[in-house]
Amino acid sequence: MGGKKGRTDRVLILRICRKGVALRYLDGKRLQKAVNAGWHWLNQNREGLNAINVFPVADGDTGSNMSQTLRSAALGANSAKSNSLADVADSIAIYSLRGAQGNSGVILSQYFKGVAEYIGNRKRLYVEDIAGTFAAGADSAYRSVKEPREGTILTVLREIAEHAEEIKGKRKSISQMIESAIERGKQTLANTKHKLKALSDADVVDAGGLGFVHFMEGIHYLIKKGEFEKDESLESFEQNLPERIEKYTRYRYCSEFLVKGWDYDVDAIRRNLENSGDSLIVAGTAFGQDSYLRIHIHTDHPDDVEALARSIGVLEKRKVEDMMAQNEAMRSWRARYRQTVPKTIRIVTDSTCDLPPEIAAFHDIEIVPLKVAFGSETYRDGVDLDSYSFYEKLSDQSNALPKTSQPSPSEFKERYAEMLERGDCHQILSLHLSSMLSGTINSATSGAKGQKVVCFDSGTVSLGLGLMAIAASEMAREGKSLKDIIACLEERKKDQGLYFTLGTLEYLIKGGRVGKARGYLGRLLGLKPILALQNGEVLPVARVRSQEAALEKIISYLPGDGYGYRWAVGHTKCPQQIELITEILRERFGAIDVLAGEIGPTVGTHIGPGALGIFFMKG
Structure with a gap:
């Protein structure tokens, strides 16, 4: 949403029903607007969800993951091939699975799958159908998880569904059904901290469950007010930032894989992976000619899981995150931002x-x-194309050299x-x-x-x-x-800088971002260059014969009074020395938090694989 498109969406939302008029059914257009409103309300609360995210690992991303998943669901609702209830619901299910992020996001996508299957060929959902949608969604979400844990979003989904069945026939409008479901959701949330030790220790409720309640709050607010906008008078379930953060998984990598065109038994895939880690979710969605499978697992061996994913279809997306590093980062940043x-x-x-x-x-x-383009295929940096997939494409000689825009x-x-x-x-x-x-x-x-x-x-x-x-x-x-x-x-x-070395000169020279360094680079004859970014321009600094010598030279150029600087270490497909560099920055330059990561597709297009750089900024 934004500009002209954003204003159009607001008018559509405004007209879901006249203020004060009971909403007695949902059709495709109304479902579309409801999902958009639910996403917007959760998105406004995502930072609070991130702050209380402690289970299954305290990586501080549940709010962001649920927001991204619901954003994809809203995009699906807005992109359905028709405004029929069935087409909108199917599109929401497909898009939410394709864009699902994290444990909670995959569970949410399977909730939408269950809702779509319940809707079937219905043209409208009436008040008496709402309990059935809640039940179908909750059942589908439970079935996607290998070992469902009570006290999580699953408990919230199930108890809302059970409550909806209890009050079916006692509520006269969809607004009343949703309002009652929200109240039950809040009651269930309050009890989640007594069901999981991680939540009890941190004295918070489950972040995923609270996210679903926020989603429902957005829908209810839309129906009740007729227009969606931020409103401080709408009560929200407040939580304090946890004082303690613990990790509750013994595995290191949160791994997700999206496979297109799969044709395998989901239960068989789940059994194949059940000894590879925990937090395993295998979720498949197929409507019409579209079929997608998403695998989510916490594991120490993401490459093995990826090999399985590649064997069952076309691997469309891959995400592997180091939860240990995330957990440590969240400890530091939460302490810093408590006030x-x-x-x-x-x-x-x-x-x-x-x-x-x-x-x-x-x-x-x-x-x-x-944007990064390989021939006629264009990708949005970090959205459609992550770093891993980019460098895989870059190494494929059959692909044209990428271009950026x-x-x-x-x-x-x-x-x-x-x-x-x-x-x-x-x-x-x-x-x-x-x-x-x-x-x-x-x-x-x-x-x-x-x-x-x-x-x-x-x-x-x-x-x-x-x-x-x-x-x-x-x-x-x-x-x-x-x-x-x-x-x-x-x-x-005035007091920031970057020193870096390259694994190859090919991409920097062809990319044309070398400024005064062009002639210098052309004379290296196999030597490794040391380059700097000064006043926004790439400049030559030195040349050495090995990667080890390059690292020593770069460190010698760093500000001697390094205390009081912020630091970052970036690489392109060569993470081996990151830990060593981080330790050097901490011991010799007094670095506290070192931001480390892989350089993404846009910059990677111009420097290629094998690059390593140290960034610094005063203050």
């Missing part, structure tokens, strides 16, 4: 920041993706308009990669015209841009004015 004030300024950046999704979500940073002014305009219309901020600060490397900031500036948006040239790229976006978000949280934030960032631009 915050509401933000009136939101931070936007572009996908060249290479921030891991969970870090961007925690800091409430909005990311607009650039910036978002259009209209894409920025729509994103800004959507954020401002939601009412959760009054101003936007949009930070982008160096104007010496890309015209992205020009596009953002054009899209910002006429809106309360200020665009800022970071003078850097990749995780350097990520560090600056995090710093801006921190200042916004502290209540600083937009003028003060920009003044601080201008100072930090």
Whole structure:
């Protein structure tokens, strides 16, 4: 939503029913608007959900995962081939599975699958049908999980369904049914902390269950008020940030795989994986010619699970996250942000920041993706194409060399308009990669015209841009004015840097982002270059004969008074030295939090595999 499209969506939502008129049925159009409203309400509460996410692992991403899944569901509702109830429900089920994120997201997608199967060829859902939809959704969600745990979102889904069956025939409108379901959901939530030790220890309710209640609250608010917008008078289930964070899985990697065109027995796949880890969910959805299977598992051997996924169909998406690193990051950041004030300024950046999704979500940073094209196939950086898939394609000699393109002014305009219309901020600060490397900031500036948006040239790229976006978000949280934030960032631009080396010169030279380094690089004859990014431009610094020598040389260039700096380490498909570099930064430069990660598709297009860099910024 945003710009003209956003205003159209608001008019549609406004007309779901006249204010004060009892809603007695749902058809395809009304279901579409209901899912959009539910997503928006949950999205406004996603940071609170992230904060109380402690089970099965405290990685602080349940709110972001559920928001992404519901965003996909809403996109499915809006993209259905017709406005019939069946087509809208089927499209919601397919899109939500394709876009599902995390444990809670996959469970939610299977809830929608059950609802779609219950709807079948119905043209309308009447009051007496609501209990059946709740029951079908809950049953489908339970069946997708290998070992259902009570005290989670599953318990909330089941008890809401049981309550709906109890009151069927006693409520005269859909609004009354949903209102009663929300109240039962809150009662169930209050008891979840007594069902799971992780929740009891942290003194919080289940984040996934609370997310579903938020989803229902959004739908109820839409029906009751006739228009969806943020309303502080709508009661929401408040939770405090947990004092303790523990991990409740013995496995390291949260792994997800989306397979297209599968034709295997789901139970057989589940049995094949049951000894490979925990939190196993195998979920399949097939409507018409579309069939997708999503595997979610916490495991120590994601490559083995991936091999299985590839053997049963076309692997469309892959995500592997290090939960140990996420858990440690959440400990640090939660402690730092325990005392915050509401933000009136939101931070936007572009996908060249290479921030891991969970870090961007925690800091409430909005990311607009650039695009990467392999021949005629175009992907949105970080949305349709993750780093792993990108480097796989890059290594395939049959693929054309990729090309990158910036978002259009209209894409920025729509994103800004959507954020401002939601009412959760009054101003936007949009930070982008160096104007010496890309015209992205020009596009953002054009899209910002006429809106309360200020665009800022970071003078850097990749995780350097990520560090600056995090710093801006921190200042916004502290209540600083937009003028003060920009003044601080201008100072930090003067004392930031990047030193990096490359595994190959091919991509940097062909990409044309080398500036004064072009002639220098052409004379290297097998030597490894040390390059720097200064004032937004790539400059040659030195040349060495080995990767070890390159790392030593880079470290020698880092600011000697490294205390008081922020640090990040980025790589392109060469993570072997990340742990060593992080330890060096902590021991020799006093680094506390080191942001580490793989450099994404847009920047990776221009530097290729084997690159390693250290980013720093004062303050």
